[in-house]
Amino acid sequence: DAGITQSPRHKVTETGTPVTLRCHQTENHRYMYWYRQDPGHGLRLIHYSYGVKDTDKGEVSDGYSVSRSKTEDFLLTLESATSSQTSVYFCAIRGEGQGGYTEAFFGQGTRLTVV
Amino acid sequence: KQEVTQIPAALSVPEGENLVLNCSFTDSAIYNLQWFRQDPGKGLTSLLLIQSSQREQTSGRLNASLDKSSGRSTLYIAASQPGDSATYLCAVRLGGGGSNYKLTFGKGTLLTVNP
DSSP: OTTEEEEOSEEEEOTTOOEEEEEEESSOOSOEEEEEEETTTEEEEEEEEEETTEEEEOTTOTTEEEEEEETTEEEEEESSOOGGGOEEEEEEEEEEOGGGOEEEEEOOOEEEEEO | OOOEEEEOSEEEEETTOOEEEEEEESOOOEEEEEEEEEOTTSOEEEEEEEETTOSEEEETTEEEEEETTTTEEEEEEOSOOGGGOEEEEEEEEEOSSOOOOOEEEOOOEEEEEEO
């Protein structure tokens, strides 16, 4: 699992409430990513980070914000949750893999339901 | 915009059969291509990574090939087993500079291997 822990693993929240998901990594990787996975859409990039306090938007960033105050933690916040944000959220890091090349490694996911 | 297509969307085979999963992409200027496996309710497990300069990679019963000029990759699974049942995803990273390692995913092929 490349030392990636997502929390919580499951969450049910009400429409309009703020929600924060946490991704924690233990191997000091510089690059971290948040994706969402939905039926019919596959995985889509929400935001990513290339260092402490350095973040940028992905293709589906509306309604989401991120923060990275420490190398090991990348937080995803849904500012005011909506039903369209019901999804499975995955954190990923860029790390060294096969043959010394960099590749993506993923966490176990957070299943978020907005009711 | 890079688009990644995986065909077929679902595949059911008897145990022991050799099979091929297909991945195509629209922009051939890729940096690398990565194949993942995803079990139900789980995260993504990296299977094989192919750099743009490589033609194939092998790991055990898995062989992935890459034809960058035609925008195609295949994942070959030899002597399939029920434990191979999962969703298989391919993802491409564009080249052309930058180091943010954003991946574009296909929607996956759901493989069922019947005993």
